Amino acid sequence: xxxxxxxxxxxxPLAMTAFTATSAMGTGLEATRAALHARRGGLAPCDLxxxxxxxxxxxxxxxxxxxxxxxxxxxxxxxxxxxxxxxRQDGFEQAVAEAAARHGATRVAVVMGTSTSGIAETELAxxxxxxxxxxxxxxxxxxxxxxxALPRYVRARLGLRGPAIAISTACTSGARSFLEAQSMIAAxxxxxxxxxxxxxxxxxxxxxxxxxxxxxxxxxRPCAADRDGISIGEAAGFALLVRAEDAPGGGVALLGxxxxxxxxxxxxxxxxxxxxxxxxxAALDAAGGGPVDYINLHGTGTRxxxxxxxxxxxxxxxxxVPCSSTKGWTGHTLGxxxxxxxxxxxxxxxDGLVPGCLGVETPDPGFGVDVxxxxxxxxxxxxxxxxxxFGGSNxxxxxxxx
Amino acid sequence: MRCGIAGVGLLGPGLPGWAASRAVLxxxxxxxxxxxxxAPPAALPPTERxxxxxxxxxxxxxxxxxxxxxxxxPEALExxxxxxxxxxxxxxxxxxxxxxxxxxxxxxxxxxxxxNAAAGYWGIAxxxxxxxxxxxxHDDSFPMGLMQxxxxxxxxxxxxxxxxxxxxxxxxxxxxxxxxxxFGMALVLVPEEAPVxxxxxxxxxxxxxxxxxxxxxxxxxxxxxxxxxxxxLAAGRAARIGLPLLDGGAVVLGVEPDLAPDGTxxxx
Numbered sequence: 001x002x003x004x005x006x007x008x009x010x011x012x013p014l015a016m017t018a019f020t021a022t023s024a025m026g027t028g029l030e031a032t033r034a035a036l037h038a039r040r041g042g043l044a045p046c047d048l049x050x051x052x053x054x055x056x057x058x059x060x061x062x063x064x065x066x067x068x069x070x071x072x073x074x075x076x077x078x079x080x081x082x083x084x085x086x087x088r089q090d091g092f093e094q095a096v097a098e099a100a101a102r103h104g105a106t107r108v109a110v111v112m113g114t115s116t117s118g119i120a121e122t123e124l125a126x127x128x129x130x131x132x133x134x135x136x137x138x139x140x141x142x143x144x145x146x147x148x149a150l151p152r153y154v155r156a157r158l159g160l161r162g163p164a165i166a167i168s169t170a171c172t173s174g175a176r177s178f179l180e181a182q183s184m185i186a187a188x189x190x191x192x193x194x195x196x197x198x199x200x201x202x203x204x205x206x207x208x209x210x211x212x213x214x215x216x217x218x219x220x221r222p223c224a225a226d227r228d229g230i231s232i233g234e235a236a237g238f239a240l241l242v243r244a245e246d247a248p249g250g251g252v253a254l255l256g257x258x259x260x261x262x263x264x265x266x267x268x269x270x271x272x273x274x275x276x277x278x279x280x281x282a283a284l285d286a287a288g289g290g291p292v293d294y295i296n297l298h299g300t301g302t303r304x305x306x307x308x309x310x311x312x313x314x315x316x317x318x319x320x321v322p323c324s325s326t327k328g329w330t331g332h333t334l335g336x337x338x339x340x341x342x343x344x345x346x347x348x349x350x351d352g353l354v355p356g357c358l359g360v361e362t363p364d365p366g367f368g369v370d371v372x373x374x375x376x377x378x379x380x381x382x383x384x385x386x387x388x389x390f391g392g393s394n395x396x397x398x399x400x401x402x
Numbered sequence: 403m404r405c406g407i408a409g410v411g412l413l414g415p416g417l418p419g420w421a422a423s424r425a426v427l428x429x430x431x432x433x434x435x436x437x438x439x440x441a442p443p444a445a446l447p448p449t450e451r452x453x454x455x456x457x458x459x460x461x462x463x464x465x466x467x468x469x470x471x472x473x474x475x476p477e478a479l480e481x482x483x484x485x486x487x488x489x490x491x492x493x494x495x496x497x498x499x500x501x502x503x504x505x506x507x508x509x510x511x512x513x514x515x516x517x518n519a520a521a522g523y524w525g526i527a528x529x530x531x532x533x534x535x536x537x538x539x540h541d542d543s544f545p546m547g548l549m550q551x552x553x554x555x556x557x558x559x560x561x562x563x564x565x566x567x568x569x570x571x572x573x574x575x576x577x578x579x580x581x582x583x584x585f586g587m588a589l590v591l592v593p594e595e596a597p598v599x600x601x602x603x604x605x606x607x608x609x610x611x612x613x614x615x616x617x618x619x620x621x622x623x624x625x626x627x628x629x630x631x632x633x634x635l636a637a638g639r640a641a642r643i644g645l646p647l648l649d650g651g652a653v654v655l656g657v658e659p660d661l662a663p664d665g666t667x668x669x670x
Contacts, residue, residue, distance in 0.1 A: 011557060106606070106651070115516065117538075119493075122575065126501040133574050141578040146486070147517060147538025152649055161651060163604060165546055166538035168488070168517035176535055180550060186557035187403050189549070189604060203500050204493075208512035259533035263477075263525035266450075267513035275531055282533075390513050391522025393534065 010286050011182040014193075014254045015247030015402055016239045018095030020086060021343035023235035023330040024058030028089035033347050039375060041329045041358045043219040043231050050203055052210040056219050057201055058233025058331030060085070075153045077118035077144040078200045083153060086198065086236030095240050096158045096194055102246075103191040109162040111180050112151040113173025113197035115335035117166075118144035120202040150198055154238075162190045168335065170389030171298070172259070173197050174237060175338025178397055179257035181241045191246065196238035197339035205334065206232055212267065220301035220332070222325035223310070223371045224360040227301045233331025237339030239346075244402060252346040253402035255382065258282025262392025269305055269388060273312030279394035280316055280384060287398035290382060292321055294354045296341050298386040299325020300332050309386065310367025317369070321384075324372045328358030338387035338395060345383035345399040352380050403603065405555040406596025409472025411464035411565075411588035412632060413438055414619060420467055420632075426616075427629075427636035433615055438584050445527035453510055454523060457489040460586040461520035461567040462527060468588035469528075469563060477530035479563040479590065480554060481521055484537045484547025486624040487568050487581060488517040494572025520567070543568070544627040545645040545653035551591055552602040559593045568625040582622030587632060598635060601656035608644030608652035631655055 020028060024042025025035040035042065046057040066081035087093055100108050121144040125135045143149050151164035165180060167173045174197025181193035199205075209215050209230060216229035241254060260278035264270040284292070295317070297309055306325075313323055326344050333340050348354065356372035357363070363371035382400035410420045415435040417423040425431035440459040442451045445466070454462070461483060469476035492515045499505035516522070518536035525534060539546045544566045551564035567586035571579050591600070611630035613620040620626045627645060634641040634657045643655040 106604075122497060123500055126497050126574075129501070129574065135574050135578060139578065141575065142540060146540050146579075147488075148486075148540040148542065148648075155649065163546065163549065163647075163651070164542075164649070165550060167535060168538055169521070169534070169536050170516040170518055179533075180535065180553075183550070183553045183557040187553040188556075189403070189553060204496055204507075204512075204515070207500060207507050208496070208509075208515070211507045211509045211512055213509075259535070260531050261521070261525040261534045263528070263530050265526070266519065266522050267509075278531055389518070390516045391518040391536075392525055393518055393522070 011186050013244055014182060014185065014241040015244050016252045016254060016346060017242055017247050018092050019239040019343045019346055020090040020092045021235065021237045021340050022060060022086040022089060023333060023340055024060055024233050025329040027085060035329060036347060036353065036355050039358060041219060043331055048201060051206050052215065054217050055215050056231045058231060059201060060234050072153060072156055074140055074143045075149060077121045079118040079150065079198055080153045082200050082234060082236045083150060083198045086238055087157060092238055093158060099192040099240060099242065100160060105159060105161040107162055107191040108160045109184055109190040109193045110151045110155040110160055111165040111167065111177040111193055111195050112154055113167040113177045113335045113339060114147060114150050115168060115170050115173055115199050116202055116205055117147045117150055119204055120200060121145055123203050154194060158194065169393040170391055171334050172338055172387040172389040172393045172395040173335035175387035175395040175397055176259065177339060178254050178342060179259055179395065182257055185243060192240060192242045194238060195241055197336035198236040199333055199335040200234040201232065214302050216301060219359055220327055221359045222299035222301040222327050223306055223357050223363050225362045225364045227306060229302055230300045231331040233333040235330060235333035235336040235340040237336055237343045239342060251402045252349050252399060254397060255400045256283045256287025256398040258286055259395045264392055267390050269308040271308060273308040275392060275394045276309060276312035276388060277315055279396040280386065283384065283396035283398050292382045292384045292398065293380045294348055294383045295321055295323035296345050296383055296385040297323050297325040298388045299327055301327060307366065310364060310369055314368045319368060319370045322354045322370045322372045322376065324355055324357045326355055341385050342397055342399055345385045348380050348383055349400055352377055354378055354380065403552045403556045404599055404601045405552050406592045406594060407589055407598040407600050408474065408592045408596045409468040409590035410635060411467030413460060413464050414585040414626065415583050420471065424636045427633045443527055446523060450523065450526060453514060455489050455491050456584060457567065457569040458520045458523050460569060460584050461565050462524055464567065464586040464588040465524055465563055465565045468590050472590035474561055474590060476528040480532045480560050481524060481534040481563045482547055482551040482554065483521045484539055484543045484566045485568050486538060486540050486543045487571050489514060489519055490569060490571035494575055540648060541624050542647050543624045545647065549602050549653055555591045555593050561590060561592045564589045564591060566625045566628060568623050585623040585626040587625060587628045597660045599658040603654050605652045605654045608646055608654050610646050611643040
């Protein structure tokens with residue numbers, strides 16, 4: 001019984017009244033949607049300086065040209081440029097402004113996930129130390145590298161005055177923002193929450209995963225029998241969550257969220273995926289236990305993660321539910337991945353799409369699950385979206401028709 | 403939001419544990435800053451134990467004290483870990499390596515650099531698979547972390563272990579984010595009746611609570627913003643504690659001790 005009953009109380013579903021994503025496969029929803037349907041991935045050989053040799057990444061084009069509003073210039077760093085670019089898409093700002101007008105700016109919270117925030121600024125500052133080893137005078141830790149900088153930027157940029165929360169649970173950070181939003185609204189702290197995740201390419205992450213020998217030397221191929229590792233990407237994913245009764249009917253909703261911990265190892269998943277099963281089960285229970293039509297896997301492309309996840313999915317669903325990873329399009333966007341993939345799930349629901357893994361000829365037969373390797377058109381009412389991370393952190397979301 | 407406080411943990415200079423620090427917190431004894439002794443967490447397997455840093459040892463020590471104080475099984479508690487700096491020593495050594503030509507990152511250091519490293523080690527130490535979240539928050543880490551922990555208790559009716567800790571960053575980064583000392587505290591929050599009731603509310607503004615003679619300690623570590631609350635709990639008195647936030651607004655804590663029929667604090 002150790003892995004049952006994680007979250008005894010069910011929280012009400014929340015409508016996703018606006019959402020947007022920016023990643024290597026596209027800036028904004030329409031580009032993302034078009035890339036999914038055309039099976040056009042965004043991974044390419046890494047051309048950023050000072051990175052490990054011979055790797056591929058999912059880089060968002062044009063970040064170098066993004067300019068933050070003058071009043072927020074002190075926040076300038078790659079991570080906040082990506083946040084800014086993402087916030088400009090799909091009428092997201094306007095939707096948030098309408099929620100603030102309706103509920104009051106103090107009643108709209110911001111919950112953002114990130115693994116490394118603006119640490120690239122600190123990497124640059126370390127490279128620019130003076131003879132005494134001091135960091136350059138222009139370096140602003142609190143508004144760039146600090147984890148709180150991301151929700152502070154988003155809150156200020158959107159003119160909100162509700163609470164700001166920075167989540168950093170490694171690669172579950174973006175997904176976890178949805179669960180925290182549910183708790184906050186249920187507890188009466190706010191009426192609407194801007195959730196999401198933003199993470200950007202930085203030397204710490206790329207060299208770190210390289211030290212673990214987990215990086216693929218080509219575009220990652222999650223679920224492939226011969227998969228050989230991760231491609232790291234960068235992304236911003238955002239959603240505006242409100243109570244179902246505060247949203248127009250139809251649309252897409254967060255139906256349930258669940259989390260667990262492995263309590264097993266800092267960087268290796270539990271081999272049988274017990275923590276993953278617990279998180280998926282908690283999310284499914286929270287969503288009222290209905291069937292799901294597609295599982296968007298965490299699916300990083302490493303031998304260990306994908307085998308664990310295949311095992312966990314088989315334990316819960318057998319081979320009855322099609323599943324795939326969309327990281328072949330975007331790379332693993334770390335603390336943004338859960339938010340990015342929640343938005344992809346919303347697209348799949350709207351379009352009746354099961355996106356097949358990119359670049360996979362033979363799915364790993366050891367999984368014993370239905371891995372889609374070509375796009376399928378099918379009714380998709382509910383998507384289960386998985387995120388797992390270092391520290392044994394697990395989070396699963398059920399996104400579906402409201 | 404209202405919840406019960408079932409257990410407390412504390413560790414800081416001259417504050418060697420919750421029970422051992424009550425006299426200092428109430429002002430009955432003077433505060434004498436003394437180095438914080440951080441033993442490797444005995445509950446971890448030897449390999450993991452060796453890998454723990456100051457920040458992780460600090461977090462696990464106060465979490466363990468609060469869990470034991472609550473009498474609840476530690477593995478049954480959801481957790482909220484809040485920290486401004488996370489594991490600054492580990493992050494600093496990686497930044498040094500990245501800035502050194504040919505410098506290599508150690509894989510162990512990389513997985514220890516995640517902000518949820520302390521939470522991960524806690525889960526391994528107590529064998530827990532309960533949900534856990536790790537938050538940043540700069541100088542707001544304590545109020546925002548406590549708010550999220552209370553929200554989880556109120557929304558989902560589960561007991562939650564809240565742990566707030568910070569240790570100094572490594573040079574040269576420490577010059578840009580001043581953290582004088584190590585400080586950690588933990589609370590076990592419960593949805594049901596408990597000897598002390600804690601309320602957590604958002605407000606447009608609030609006057610900042612004072613930590614009295616412990617003011618210098620509070621000023622030198624973001625987690626030590628918990629001191630006015632800890633002083634109130636140690637004294638067994640009622641209080642309202644204002645915690646203004648960096649970008650406006652405030653969190654206001656209310657403490658209502660268990661009162662005997664004559665209005666005096668109950669079980670001491």
